[in-house]
Amino acid sequence: MFMLLPATGAAMRYSRVSLRLTLLAALTVAGARGIAQQPTQQAAAVDPRVALSDSAIRAVIKDRVDAKRSSGIAVGILDPDGRTRVFAYGTSGTSRPLDANSVFEIGSITKTFTATTLADMVVKGEVKLEDPVAKYLPGASHVPSRNGREITLVDLATQSSGLPRMPTNFHPKDQANPYADYTEQQAIDFVSSYQLTRDVGAEYEYSNLGMGLLGIALARLEGVSYEELVRKHVLDPLGMTDTRVVFTPSMRERLALGHDDAGGVVSNWDIPGLAGAGALRSTVNDMLKYLAANVDPGHAPLTPALTMAHVKRHGTSNPSLNLGLAWHILTTPYGSTLTWHNGGTGGYRTFIGFDDARHSGVVVLSNSNTSVDDVGMHFVDPRLPLSPAPTKVARTEITLAPQVLDRYVGDYELAPAFHILVTRDGGALYGQPTGQDKVQLFAEKEDEFFLKVVDAQITFSKDSSGNVTGLVLHQNGQESPGKKVK
Structure with a gap:
């Protein structure tokens, strides 16, 4: 599961993108x-x-x-x-x-x-x-x-x-x-x-x-x-x-x-x-x-x-x-x-x-x-409210050619101890956060992907030559950037 990378937290997770042992994160x-x-x-x-x-x-x-x-x-x-x-x-x-x-x-x-x-x-x-x-x-x-x-x-x-x-x-x-x-x-x-x-x-x-x-x-x-x-x-x-x-x-x-x-x-x-x-x-x-x-x-x-x-x-x-x-x-x-x-x-x-x-x-x-x-x-304290169930936005999946998906393959560092490893298997792209299972990333448009197992999206960034240089994880109203390190 992808979770946000907060500055602080009480769960033992890397972050809220986590080592899920922080507790867990923000x-x-x-x-x-x-x-x-x-x-x-x-x-x-x-x-x-x-x-x-x-x-x-x-x-x-x-x-x-x-x-x-x-x-x-x-x-x-x-x-x-x-x-x-x-x-x-x-x-x-x-x-x-x-x-x-x-x-x-x-x-x-x-x-x-x-x-x-x-x-x-x-x-x-x-x-x-x-x-x-x-x-x-x-x-x-x-x-x-x-x-x-x-x-x-x-x-x-x-x-x-x-x-x-x-x-x-x-x-x-x-x-x-x-x-x-x-x-x-x-x-x-x-x-x-x-x-x-x-x-x-x-x-x-x-x-x-x-x-x-x-x-x-x-x-x-x-x-x-x-x-x-x-x-x-x-x-x-x-x-x-x-x-x-x-x-x-x-x-x-x-x-x-x-x-x-x-x-x-x-x-x-x-x-x-x-x-x-x-x-x-x-x-x-x-x-x-x-x-x-x-x-x-x-x-x-x-x-x-x-x-x-x-x-x-x-x-x-x-x-x-x-x-x-x-x-x-x-x-x-x-x-x-x-x-x-x-x-x-x-x-x-x-x-x-x-x-x-x-x-x-x-x-x-x-x-x-x-x-x-x-x-x-x-x-x-019953006066403290329960959080509402997250609202899901309808998203349309598109197909990208394997050679396009290969541009996104790499290791992205969101924090010193937290990375997202992006890989391709056939016609599918996958992301695996440190300490978490590999999940499929679905293309909504070129450079923009979404997850189905949790409400989160990933946008890949490029330099002026069109080379992928990083990504941004969007979740819970927060944005967590990551630099492509290999």
Whole structure:
């Protein structure tokens, strides 16, 4: 699936064109901007203190799946009185029904576990938020600094380190499982050679690299794997036995298969090198334990760490959006505060969010790569609107000769770690974004193509001699240019 290449985001995807592990990509800023609008009369009439009924929740997820905007959705609701409700609709992609014990990749929601682990280590006196990350990376020959300011653990946890979203030495051998061959040492090597382009702590920039580096540093301090680290500090204390990096046999049996926009099954993602950015898998029932602990940390075994993670520490370009330790903290147009994160891998999109004041929250897990952020936010605060189904424009396909199609064949760079590889097979042209499946491009006119699996178009650009030099990806009202590099 093609997705837009945003400047920031909360899914672990390359972008919103993505590594779909960012979570996923411009989901943070784009999602927050979509909400930071004037309240409507209709929404203002909704009493947020009244939880959505079971029938209303079922209707939302049924409509989403029946409209083919998702293959399957599982939801966990935590009501203000502490009651939990679970819902599921759609297919798991296997003979097993989709339910609250179905296993999903949660993508960048993993970042909140990494940050909570950091907070717990601070509480226990193992580290300090202001410690330079270099202190815990003995394998790094150099960690960049700027104007005398070193990158600290809290800079990484608040997405303000100055490190880029993705490292430029990220070159997947397997596009269907793009992180599988990227190692911790490669991440450290990239950081060692990277020159910061702005001051540390100056700006928010969502970075899978930064959060992955935080996970590496903390795990190396304790001499364990990332999974062992997060189990010790978060999962085991909360009794989360169904949340792991590596599938247990039982989790594998209950796996909900991931799907692309066209409904096809896609590969799971393995993320050994940047595990702290998006490697966890979980279930609705397990995530409800995590949600309950965050909503009411006073009754959780990790009270000091959870409370520390929720403190606003850094702003963004959106005045309504701030960062805690990994958590995004949104002030809605209605004055409520929504603490949330989303996630996304190749075939999954996920959301967790809660309202501290109302002691309520939601987990939404989907085994498709279409965003469920609006669903999650609406379930937390019904005044926040659901996004309408995209309007499809009728397009007429034309046939271009193979020799014309050959002009477009090449490798196009939209970002340092995100390319679109264009190939020809017979009389058809195909595009394959980094970390995504190959999809056919249909000609609408010479130099202009469209996709059928998702509402996106590609326009190829030429120089004065008629040679193709680049492309522009059009999607969701945004334009993402790419230079032809070979």
